[in-house]
Amino acid sequence: MLTKVFGSAVFGVDATTITVEVNIDKGIGYHLVGLPDNAIKESSYRIAAALKNNGYELPGKKITINMAPADLRKEGSAYDLTLAIGILVASGQLKSEEVDKYMIMGELSLDGSLQPIKGALSIAIKAKEEGFKGFFLPKINAKEAAIVSDLEVYGVENVLEVIDFFNGKGNLVPTIVNTREEFYKTLDFPEFDFAEVRGQESIKRCMEIAAAGGHNIVLIGPPGSGKTMLAKRLPSILPPMTLKEALETTKIHSVAGKVKVAGLMNQRPFRNPHHSASSTALVGGGSYPQPGEISLAHNGVLFLDELPEFKREVLEVMRQPLEDREVTISRSKFTITYPSSFMLVASMNPSPGGYFNDPEAPVTSTPAEMNRYLSKISGPLLDRIDIHIEVTPVPFEKLSDTRNGESSVDIRNRVTKARELQSKRFETFEHLHYNAQMTTKHIREYCKLDETSLNLLKTAMERLNLSARAYDRILKVSRTIADLEGTDTVNSSHISEAIQYRSLDREGWLG
Structure with missing residues (x-):
C-alpha cells in the first residue's frame, strides 16, 4: 500500500515542504531514499522501538520510503514522527484520510516520547502558506509554532497521542497563542538597568x-x-x-x-x-x-x-x-x-x-x-x-x-x-x-551645516589630525544628537559633541 505524509526541511531561515512517500510490499527490507543523512537513516531503529513500546509494530515486509524532492539533502532526526505515521498508515495499522492535511514533525525517543525540533516557526509559516490544516510537533515547540494564526498547532508528548487523534480517540486540542498579548508583555523592568x-x-x-x-x-x-x-x-x-x-x-x-x-x-x-x-x-x-x-x-x-x-x-x-x-x-x-x-x-x-x-x-x-x-x-x-x-x-x-x-x-x-x-x-x-x-547622498541632504559649524569641523579635523573617514561619521552622529534634542538643523554644538567620539582617528592611536 502506498501513502503520503508531509514534513519539512529548513534551508537557511525558510522551510521547504517534504513529501514522504511510504510503500509497503511483499518481501523484507527497509529502504530509505531521497538524500537522507545518517540521522534519518538510523530512524528505523528509533521508530521500531517507539512503536513496539506503544502497542504497534514495524511491519516485517519490504518498506520503501522516498523523501521528495529527491535532489534536496535532508538532515536531522526530526522526521522520525513523519516516517512513523507514514508506515502505520501504509501498513493498515492507522486508518485515516486526514493524514495528508497535516504537517508532521518530531524526533522519537525509544519509549515514543517526542524531543524538540529546530525551525518550528519557519515550518509553521510554510504549512500555512501551502494550505495545510494543521501541524503536529513536540509539545515544547508548540507555543513557538502557534504564533502563526489560522493553523491548528498540536503539541504532543508521545506518538500515541498522534495515533489516537487520527483514529478519532483522545482529546487533543490545538495550542492557542495570543500573539499580540505575548508581544506586548511589559518591558519596564530590564534585567540590566x-x-x-x-x-x-x-x-x-x-x-x-x-x-x-x-x-x-x-x-x-x-x-x-x-x-x-x-x-x-x-x-x-x-x-x-x-x-x-x-x-x-x-x-x-x-x-x-x-x-x-x-x-x-x-x-x-x-x-x-x-x-x-x-x-x-x-x-x-x-x-x-x-x-x-x-x-x-x-x-x-x-x-x-x-x-x-x-x-x-x-x-x-x-x-x-x-x-x-x-x-x-x-x-x-x-x-x-x-x-x-x-x-x-x-x-x-x-x-x-x-x-x-x-x-x-x-x-x-x-x-x-x-x-x-x-x-x-x-x-x-x-x-x-x-x-x-x-x-x-x-x-x-x-x-x-x-x-x-x-x-x-x-x-x-x-x-x-x-x-x-x-x-x-x-x-x-x-x-x-x-x-x-545614511549614505553620502543622504548625509549631504539631511546634515547641511551653516558656516560656523563647517569652520568648526574644518578646524577640528586639522588640529586633531582626524582622518577623512571621520568626516561622514561625525555628520551622522551630529544628526542623531540633533534628533535627541528634537531640532531639524545640525548646529555647532552638535558638531562639537560628535567630534569627541572619534578617539581612534586621532594622532597617537591608529595614525
Whole structure:
C-alpha cells in the first residue's frame, strides 16, 4: 500500500515542504531514499522501538520510503514522527484520510516520547502558506509554532497521542497563542538597568546617542573600567521591537534551536561571542548551514569584547554584513542569505598592557607593541564604526554613592522619540530607517551645516589630525544628537559633541 505524509526541511531561515512517500510490499527490507543523512537513516531503529513500546509494530515486509524532492539533502532526526505515521498508515495499522492535511514533525525517543525540533516557526509559516490544516510537533515547540494564526498547532508528548487523534480517540486540542498579548508583555523592568551604573555619565550619554541613531560603537578603556557592564545594558535602551522585527528574530533563533522562552521573542537579542570564535561561528554556514552570531544578533546587539584579540580574518568577514545588513554564504551546492541587521558594540584595551593614557599607571608597552596591537583592527572595519569613546575607571567617591542613576526606561523613551523622527524623515526610502544607515547622498541632504559649524569641523579635523573617514561619521552622529534634542538643523554644538567620539582617528592611536 502506498501513502503520503508531509514534513519539512529548513534551508537557511525558510522551510521547504517534504513529501514522504511510504510503500509497503511483499518481501523484507527497509529502504530509505531521497538524500537522507545518517540521522534519518538510523530512524528505523528509533521508530521500531517507539512503536513496539506503544502497542504497534514495524511491519516485517519490504518498506520503501522516498523523501521528495529527491535532489534536496535532508538532515536531522526530526522526521522520525513523519516516517512513523507514514508506515502505520501504509501498513493498515492507522486508518485515516486526514493524514495528508497535516504537517508532521518530531524526533522519537525509544519509549515514543517526542524531543524538540529546530525551525518550528519557519515550518509553521510554510504549512500555512501551502494550505495545510494543521501541524503536529513536540509539545515544547508548540507555543513557538502557534504564533502563526489560522493553523491548528498540536503539541504532543508521545506518538500515541498522534495515533489516537487520527483514529478519532483522545482529546487533543490545538495550542492557542495570543500573539499580540505575548508581544506586548511589559518591558519596564530590564534585567540590566543603567540605573545601577555609578558614574560614567559621559559614556551613558554616548551610548544613548548610539542607540538613538543605530550607530556602531567601540569602547576603549583599561581593564575594570566598566566596558562590558555598559555594553550589556545597551539593549535596555533600544526602542521596543516591532511585531515584524520580533517575528524575524524569533524565526532565526528557531532555526538555530536557540529559542530560550517558548513563544514570540519580545526583547532584542544580545550576543557575546568569545574572541576565539571562528569565522563560520560568527557569520554562519558549515556543512549543514546554520545562522551565525551576527544573524542571531539580528535586530539586536552584537558585542565583541577585546576586539583586537579576535583573529583579523574573522573580523574582516564582518565588513560586508555591516554594510549590507545581511550575509550571503555561497558554497558549491547552495547559496543562503541570512539577515544580519545589528548594532555592533566592541570593547578594547588602549594597549597590550591595558593602561595606555592612564596617568595612574605606568606604560609597559613599547611603541612597536602598541602598533602591532592596534593594527589588528583594519581601517575598513573602523570605517563602519561611527563612535569611538574612551572609558576611564570610576573614582571611589562615585562607586560608593548609593543613589541610583537615570533608569534605562527613561533613556529609552528619549531614544524612541529620536527614532520616530528618523522613521518619519526616511519614510520614502525602503531600506533606510535610522541615521547610521545614511549614505553620502543622504548625509549631504539631511546634515547641511551653516558656516560656523563647517569652520568648526574644518578646524577640528586639522588640529586633531582626524582622518577623512571621520568626516561622514561625525555628520551622522551630529544628526542623531540633533534628533535627541528634537531640532531639524545640525548646529555647532552638535558638531562639537560628535567630534569627541572619534578617539581612534586621532594622532597617537591608529595614525
